[in-house]
Every structure is written in structure tokens, then in C-alpha cells.
Amino acid sequence: MANETPSNFIHDIIEKDLSEGKINGVYTRFPPEPNGYLHIGHAKSIALNFGIAKKYGGKCNLRFDDTNPTKEDVEYVEAIKEDIRWLGFEWNELRYASDYFEQIYQLAEKLIMDGKAYVCDLSAEEIKQYRGTLTEPGKDSPYLDRSVEENLRLFREMRAGKYKDGEKVLRAKIDMSSPNLNMRDPVLYRIIHASHHNTGDKWCIYPMYDFTHPISDALEGITHSICTLEFEDHRPLYDWTVENCGFEKRPKQIEFARLNIKNTIMSKRFLKRLVDEGKVDGWDDPRMPTLCGIRRRGYPPEAIIEFCERIGVAKANSEVDMALLEHCVRERLNETAERAMAVLKPLKVIITNYPEGKSEMVDFEINPNKPELGARQIEFGREVFIEREDFSLSPPPRYHRLTKGGMVRLKGAYIIRCDDVVFGEKGEISHLLCSYVENSRSGQDTSGIKVKGVIHWVNARRCENVPVIKYYPLLNPDVQEGDFMERLNPASKEVYENALVEPYLAQCSERSRFQFIRVGYYIKDRGAFSEIVGLKDSYKP
Ligand code: ATP
Ligand code: MG
Numbered sequence: 001m002a003n004e005t006p007s008n009f010i011h012d013i014i015e016k017d018l019s020e021g022k023i024n025g026v027y028t029r030f031p032p033e034p035n036g037y038l039h040i041g042h043a044k045s046i047a048l049n050f051g052i053a054k055k056y057g058g059k060c061n062l063r064f065d066d067t068n069p070t071k072e073d074v075e076y077v078e079a080i081k082e083d084i085r086w087l088g089f090e091w092n093e094l095r096y097a098s099d100y101f102e103q104i105y106q107l108a109e110k111l112i113m114d115g116k117a118y119v120c121d122l123s124a125e126e127i128k129q130y131r132g133t134l135t136e137p138g139k140d141s142p143y144l145d146r147s148v149e150e151n152l153r154l155f156r157e158m159r160a161g162k163y164k165d166g167e168k169v170l171r172a173k174i175d176m177s178s179p180n181l182n183m184r185d186p187v188l189y190r191i192i193h194a195s196h197h198n199t200g201d202k203w204c205i206y207p208m209y210d211f212t213h214p215i216s217d218a219l220e221g222i223t224h225s226i227c228t229l230e231f232e233d234h235r236p237l238y239d240w241t242v243e244n245c246g247f248e249k250r251p252k253q254i255e256f257a258r259l260n261i262k263n264t265i266m267s268k269r270f271l272k273r274l275v276d277e278g279k280v281d282g283w284d285d286p287r288m289p290t291l292c293g294i295r296r297r298g299y300p301p302e303a304i305i306e307f308c309e310r311i312g313v314a315k316a317n318s319e320v321d322m323a324l325l326e327h328c329v330r331e332r333l334n335e336t337a338e339r340a341m342a343v344l345k346p347l348k349v350i351i352t353n354y355p356e357g358k359s360e361m362v363d364f365e366i367n368p369n370k371p372e373l374g375a376r377q378i379e380f381g382r383e384v385f386i387e388r389e390d391f392s393l394s395p396p397p398r399y400h401r402l403t404k405g406g407m408v409r410l411k412g413a414y415i416i417r418c419d420d421v422v423f424g425e426k427g428e429i430s431h432l433l434c435s436y437v438e439n440s441r442s443g444q445d446t447s448g449i450k451v452k453g454v455i456h457w458v459n460a461r462r463c464e465n466v467p468v469i470k471y472y473p474l475l476n477p478d479v480q481e482g483d484f485m486e487r488l489n490p491a492s493k494e495v496y497e498n499a500l501v502e503p504y505l506a507q508c509s510e511r512s513r514f515q516f517i518r519v520g521y522y523i524k525d526r527g528a529f530s531e532i533v534g535l536k537d538s539y540k541p
Contacts, residue, residue: 005051008313010254014056014224017252023223026058030084030091031213033065034076034197036268037283037290038083040304040325044259047308049226050089061220062091066098067212069196077197079283083291087301095220097212098198104207104215105159107245108170108188112151116244117188118144119154120171127169130176131184137177138184144173158191161204165191170205174240182237186210214238218247225251228258229317259311260319263475264289265484279488280474286530287474287492297471298513298523298532299325303332322473327539329532333513333521338366341378341411341456342501342516342529344468346385348431348460351416354382359461362442364412378502380413383460385500387518390455391432393421400453402432409454411517415440456517464506468499468522469530501529 017023028049032038038046053060062084066072084091111117120143122130132138146154158168170189178184188211193204207215214237217225225238232255242250258266265271271290274280283290286297294304307328311320341364359382363375390401390408402408407417414436424430440446476489505514505524513523513532521532 005055006309006312009315010048010052010224010226010256010313011055013252013254014052017223018056025223026052026056027060027221027223028052028058028226029061029063029095029217029220029222031063031065031097031216032080033068033071034073034080035068035071036076036272037079037292039266039268039271039291040261040264040289040294041259041266042083043087043291043304044308044311044313045226045228046084046087046089047305048256048313050084050087050091052224052226053092058223059092060089061093061095061222063095063097063216063220065209065213065216066096066196066198067206067209069192069194069206072197074197079292083295086291086295087304093220095216096198097216098196100212100216100219101199101203101207103219104212105205107215108207108211109152109155110246111172111188111244112155112170113148114244115148116173117151117170118146118173119151119158119168120144120185121168124166127187131181132176134179134181138181140176141171141185144185155189158189158205159203161193163191165193167191172211172237172240174237180233180236182210182234183240186237210234210237211241214241214251214253215245217251218242218245218249221249222251225253227253227255229255229315230258231255255315257314257317259308260317261289261322261325262319263473263477264322265475270484273485274474277485279485286525287471296525298511298521298525298530299329300332300336300513303328306332321539323537323539326533327537330521330535330537333515333532335369336367337513337515337521338373339364339368339517340502340505340514341458342466342468342499342505342519342522343385343387343456343458343463344496344499344519345388346458346498346500347388347391347429349384349386349416349434349457350431351382351384351414351434351436352419353435356382358382359459362413376504378412379459379462380410381459381461384410384457385460385463386410386432386455386457388429391418391429393429401455402452407437407449407451409440409442409451410457411454412442413457414442415446415449415451456519458500458502462503463500464503466499466501466506467528468496468501469528470494470496470520471531495528499529505529 030049050060120141130139169187171185174183176184189205235253238253284292284296307325361377362380364378366373395403409415416434416436418434420433422430472492475487479487520534522529
């Protein structure tokens with residue numbers, strides 16, 4: 001992992017603010033809405049916000065943006081906290097936008113008293129019609145000129161529950177002809193008669209995101225409020241709110257490009273549909289791009305941080321290839337994962353010249369990148385299983401595996417030659433009859449013998465059956481158009497029920513990660529071995 005986070009344009013802004021004495025410390029926040037589980041896109045925002053606090057000796061809050069009671073839930077709050085900690089970050093303070101409901105309400109009253117906000121009876125549909133378009137100015141609301149007293153009374157009645165959902169809203173009085181639609185008297189409060197996961201039934205009016213967010217930032221003393229590009233057009237409203245609510249210390253909103261990954265669903269709303277419609281086995285299905293899914297999949301958090309640093313922070317949207325994330329995962333696991341042997345589709349090999357009843361221990365290197373870890377002892381015997389794909393009756397050119405009459409080395413053990421192929425009743429290959437070369441044990445001098453390659457194996461008398469699962473993308477990469485529900489890959493999960501593993505693997509604890517040599521990286525997950533990432537790197541820098 002890189003020692004120092006690479007610099008980006010946000011760092012430049014912060015350093016300038018620090019050097020000009022505009023701020024005397026850096027304070028950021030990560031503000032998820034607890035309406036679903038976090039995904040890999042959020043990791044970018046987390047790495048950025050918490051990373052900045054770390055880099056400048058500042059602070060970063062976790063703030064739940066919980067202004068929409070109908071969609072939010074404590075289940076998500078707990079999951080989000082777990083995900084952030086898993087990535088290796090700890091927040092300074094844990095806050096909820098709902099902590100500020102009373103203060104936000106008081107500021108709304110202040111705006112009314114200053115003649116900068118009014119209660120409007122237009123329906124949502126009418127508000128939209130009055131707003132105009134990008135080419136046409138909007139029209140003033142017929143309720144624009146209500147007196148301060150009337151506005152105050154109506155707003156207090158809204159709070160007291162006198163009106164039904166949608167009957168009235170509070171709007172900012174800004175400019176219906178502004179070229180920026182967000183400035184055309186935006187709604188600040190709406191009526192929602194619903195219980196809130198934090199405040200229960202205390203409120204039936206809820207502040208809008210665009211009003212809540214700047215106030216929450218200002219109240220917490222946030223210096224840099226970092227958000228994604230789609231909020232760029234909201235920045236004038238952000239600044240208007242901070243200024244007109246009378247905050248002295250004004251947080252600065254900075255936008256950056258969100259992370260998009262090719263052929264990957266990155267929206268809580270869509271991910272929720274996959275879960276609700278049973279297309280995946282929950283939010284933490286290892287195929288999901290959620291952080292809990294990725295965690296269960298076995299991706300190390302360090303690899304995700306490394307990925308976020310490599311993609312960098314830009315001001316223009318782009319799409320990143322999933323292969324880069326997988327590359328980071330592979331790099332990390334190559335350094336850290338123990339090697340082991342597993343055979344996904346077994347083919348039996350009988351070594352006819354190896355004495356019946358004999359067995360011996362052979363050395364198996366734990367991790368070639370960590371020679372200090374040494375070797376593990378594996379029992380070798382007369383019968384082994386190899387991968388069915390590692391034998392071919394009619395080998396294609398450059399086939400570096402076992403063929404009839406050909407020789408390969410069994411990893412860590414002996415060189416064998418295939419003498420005969422035994423067929424079953426249906427004409428399928430039943431097993432192979434091989435002979436081994438004495439004095440060819442790994443480490444012995446075999447310079448005179450030419451072998452085709454090295455293949456992995458398990459001891460037929462000492463292996464155990466543990467299912468192995470491989471994963472493929474949830475979205476069919478060949479279909480680029482249409483509703484994503486119709487693009488789902490029908491074969492995103494492949495189970496090898498007959499897979500055989502070393503006894504060591506059957507006994508290891510849950511969540512242990514391995515490189516199955518020549519197969520891929522795997523994690524023990526709920527009694528099976530599930531693929532983290534394959535060995536083949538398709539990433540091209
Ligand atoms: P989604 O569209 O997936 O529901 P969101 O933006 O609505 O995501 P929030 O909970 O509001 O989700 O996001 C919390 C923070 O994470 C915000 O600051 C948001 O800008 C940031 N974020 C969300 N998605 C991405 C992404 N793909 N890349 C970078 N940052 C993101
Ligand atoms: Mg959102």
C-alpha cells in the first residue's frame with residue numbers, strides 16, 4: 001500500500017485555505033442517508049473524507065442524513081457504522097441530521113421573520129409547473145406575499161400537525177427567474193406524517209436535504225463539505241442557506257466525480273431491488289458491490305483503500321474498470337494469502353508403481369513471497385486426485401499438462417507419467433493409471449527429465465469434500481442496453497459440489513483466505529470455499 005495518499009485538487013484547496021489562514025483546522029464529514037447499505041462508490045467518499053482528516057491532522061464526523069423518515073431504518077445505521085470501521089476509519093463524532101431538527105426549525109422561523117421564506121399552498125405538481133424550465137423563467141407563487149405573521153402562524157400550524165401531507169410547504173424566497181432552477185424558491189420543509197427512526201412521532205414536518213445539509217455542516221464547524229458532482233448546481237443554495245441563516249464560519253462545498261464502475265450497479269435504490277426481488281441472497285451476497293458483499297466476498301479492506309487511491313479524485317465523471325479493483329485485491333492477497341491445494345473437478349490418478357499402504361510427507365511452501373513462513377507438510381500417497389482439466393486425451397498445441405504418455409510434476413511431490421486411461425461404462429474417463437519417477441521428489445536432481453508442467457493434486461485418502469463456489473458478474477457484460485433487471489447474468493454463481501480439498505482446509509476457521517494454486521483466491525465462507533478473485537489479471541494499466 002502507498003504510504004502517503006496521492007495529492008488531489010481537493011487537497012490543493014485545503015492547503016491554500018490553511019496557508020491563507022482562512023481556517024485553522026480541517027473538519028470533514030461523511031454523510032450517508034441510512035436508506036440502504038453502502039457500496040463501493042461510498043468507499044471513495046469515505047476514503048476521501050476520512051483520508052483528508054488523517055492527512056491534515058483534522059477531524060471527520062459520521063453524520064446520518066436522515067431527513068426522509070419513510071425510507072430510513074436503524075438496520076442501515078448499524079450496517080454503515082460497521083462498514084466504515086471495516087475500512088479502517090473511526091469518526092470523530094457520530095451525528096444525525098435529525099439531532100438538529102429543532103435548530104433547523106428555529107432557523108426556518110428566522111428566515112420567515114426576515115421575510116426570506118413563505119408558506120405556499122401549491123401542490124407538488126403546481127410547484128413544478130410554476131418553476132419554469134431551463135429556457136423559461138418561473139412564475140411567482142400566488143402565496144409569495146403572505147405577511148410574516150401569517151407565514152409564522154401557518155408554519156407553526158404545520159408543525160403542530162394541522163395539515164395533511166402535501167397541503168403546504170415552506171419555501172425560500174429567492175428568485176423565480178434565476179437561471180439556476182434550484183434557486184427558484186426551493187422548498188425548505190414538507191409535511192410527512194410518518195414516524196422517524198430517531199425522533200419517533202415528534203415531527204410531522206421535515207426539512208429538505210438542501211436546507212438540512214448546509215445547516216448541519218455549519219453547526220458542526222465543517223470546513224470542507226465534499227460531495228459528488230450532481231450537487232454542483234445546488235452549491236448556490238448551499239451558500240444562500242449558510243449566509244441567510246447567519247452563520248459566521250461558512251463551510252465550503254467542493255464537488256468531485258463519483259465513482260462509476262463499468263457494468264456494475266451503483267445505486268442503493270437498484271441494489272435494494274435486487275435484494276427485495278430475490279435476485280441475490282441479501283445485501284451481503286458476495287456478488288453485490290455493497291461493502292458488506294465485498295467483505296463477505298473476501299476482499300481485504302486495504303485493497304479497497306489502495307483502489308480508491310489509484311483511481312484518484314477528479315472533477316469529471318468517468319467509468320473505472322472492475323479489473324482495477326480486482327487487481328488491487330490480487331496484489332494484496334498475493335502477498336498475504338497462504339497457498340493450498342484444492343481440486344474443483346476431480347479425476348482420480350492411481351500411481352501403480354507406488355507401494356500400497358505407503359505414504360510420505362512432502363513440503364509445500366506456504367507463500368513464496370514470504371519464505372520466512374517456511375513450508376507445510378502434506379501427505380502424499382498412491383492415489384491422488386488431479387483436476388479433470390489437467391488431463392487431455394487430445395491435447396491442443398502448447399498444452400502444459402498431463403497427456404497419455406506425457407509427464408508432469410505433482411506440485412511439491414513426484415514426477416508422474418500417464419501410462420493408461422481407464423474408461424467407465426458410458427465412455428467417460430474413469431481414472432488414470434500412472435507411474436512415478438523414483439528420486440524425482442521436489443528438491444532432488446531431475447535435470448535429465450523433461451516434464452510438461454506442474455499441476456496441483458490432493459491425496460485421495462486424505463482429502464475432504466467441501467463445496468467450492470465461483471462468481472461471475474451480476475450483470476451480463478454482453479448486454480449494455482435496457483432495464484438492468486433484464487440484463488442480469490443467469491449464470492453468476494457456479495457451485496462445484498464435488499470439490500476436494502486438503503484436510504487442512506476442511507479444518508481451517510471461517511474467513512480464512514487462501515490461494516488455491518493454479519485456481520484462484522478463496523475464502524472459507526459459511527462452510528464452503530468461495531472465490532474472492534481469479535488468478536488471471538485482466539487489468540491493463
Ligand atoms: P446512491 O445513489 O447509491 O443511493 P447516494 O449518493 O444517494 O448514493 P448517500 O447516502 O447520500 O448515497 O451518500 C453518502 C455520501 O457518499 C455522499 O456524500 C455521496 O456523494 C457519496 N457517494 C455516493 N455514491 C458515490 C459514488 N458512486 N462515488 C463517490 N461518492 C459517492
Ligand atoms: Mg442520496
